Amino acid sequence: MNVLVLHGSARSGGNSDTLAERVLEGLAGSIPPGVTHFRPIDMDIGHCRACGHCSDGQGCVLNDDMQGVYPRFCEADVVVVAAPMFWGYMTSQLKTLFDRLEAIATEQCFGNKDFVLLVTYRHYYGSIVEWLDRIAKGFGSRSHAVLCRTFDLSTGQDLPIATFPDTLHEAFSLGKALQRRGR
Numbered sequence: 477m478n479v480l481v482l483h484g485s486a487r488s489g490g491n492s493d494t495l496a497e498r499v500l501e502g503l504a505g506s507i508p509p510g511v512t513h514f515r516p517i518d519m520d521i522g523h524c525r526a527c528g529h530c531s532d533g534q535g536c537v538l539n540d541d542m543q544g545v546y547p548r549f550c551e552a553d554v555v556v557v558a559a560p561m562f563w564g565y566m567t568s569q570l571k572t573l574f575d576r577l578e579a580i581a582t583e584q585c586f587g588n589k590d591f592v593l594l595v596t597y598r599h600y601y602g603s604i605v606e607w608l609d610r611i612a613k614g615f616g617s618r619s620h621a622v623l624c625r626t627f628d629l630s631t632g633q634d635l636p637i638a639t640f641p642d643t644l645h646e647a648f649s650l651g652k653a654l655q656r657r658g659r
Contacts, residue, residue, distance in 0.1 A: 477509040477658070480552035484559040484570035486517045491626050491637035492558035495594040495647045499556055499622075502651020509655075512548045516569035523572055530579035542576045549577065550585040554592060554654060559604060561597035566604055586615035590654055593619060594647065596637065598627035620654075622647045 479500070485492050503509050519541040529537045536542060549555065559566045566574075580586075593608050595601045605621050612619035624643040626635050637644065 477503070477554065477655075478548075478552045479503060479509040479511045479554045479556065480548050481511060481513045481556040481558065482570060482573065483513060483515045483517075484557065484567045486567065486569065488515070490560070491596040491624070492560045492594055494637045495596070495622060495624070495643070496556050496558040498644050498647035499592055499594065499651040502648040502653075503554070503655045505652070505655040509554070512552075514545055514548070514573070516567075516573045519573075521569075521572050521576060524575040524578060536576060536579035538576070542573070542579075545573065545577075546580050546585075550580060552589060554590045556592045556594065557608070558594045559596075561595060561599075561601055561604065564600040564603055583615060586611065587617060589615075589617040591617060591619045592650060592654070593621040595621065595623045596626045597623070598625065598634075620650055622650060 481496050481500070483493060483496065500511060521542055522538045522540050525537065527537060557570070559570055562568075565571070591608055591612050593605065595604060601623050605623070608619045608621070622643060624637065624640050626637060626640070627633070628635055
């Protein structure tokens with residue numbers, strides 16, 4: 477099993493990364509998965525130019541760190557998207573990476589995968605869940621989401637994911653379920 481983890485946060489080791497770790501712990505059954513991590517904040521990823529070059533099946537004209545992402549994404553059985561929400565959507569770094577995946581938006585690369593969306597948010601998360609559900613369904617894949625409001629409205633304080641044991645257990649259990657299915 478090949479697992480790709482896309483870390484959307486600019487901060488390593490934060491809430492969404494912790495949820496990703498829990499999913500990976502659940503996936504690590506009798507045959508641990510091969511796991512590849514990408515952190516767009518630390519990568520050289522240019523913005524999509526909307527030039528249409530990739531629509532001819534020739535790949536992207538930009539030669540940057542996405543060249544390492546494309547084959548790993550296509551090989552992945554499970555794609556984990558650790559996405560803190562900023563202004564009701566994924567971070568700009570993660571959005572830039574997904575825009576560039578247009579170059580490989582084919583049944584071969586997006587089909588028959590399990591997409592795991594791990595969302596930590598303050599106020600709203602629906603747009604990203606709807607987005608991934610549409611993509612997964614359109615390519616015959618499956619989407620799963622673990623959602624956690626890590627913001628206390630009454631105090632106005634951000635909360636560490638460790639204060640949400642049920643959510644951590646949900647992430648672990650999702651990893652176990654995917655591992656049992658052989659995914």
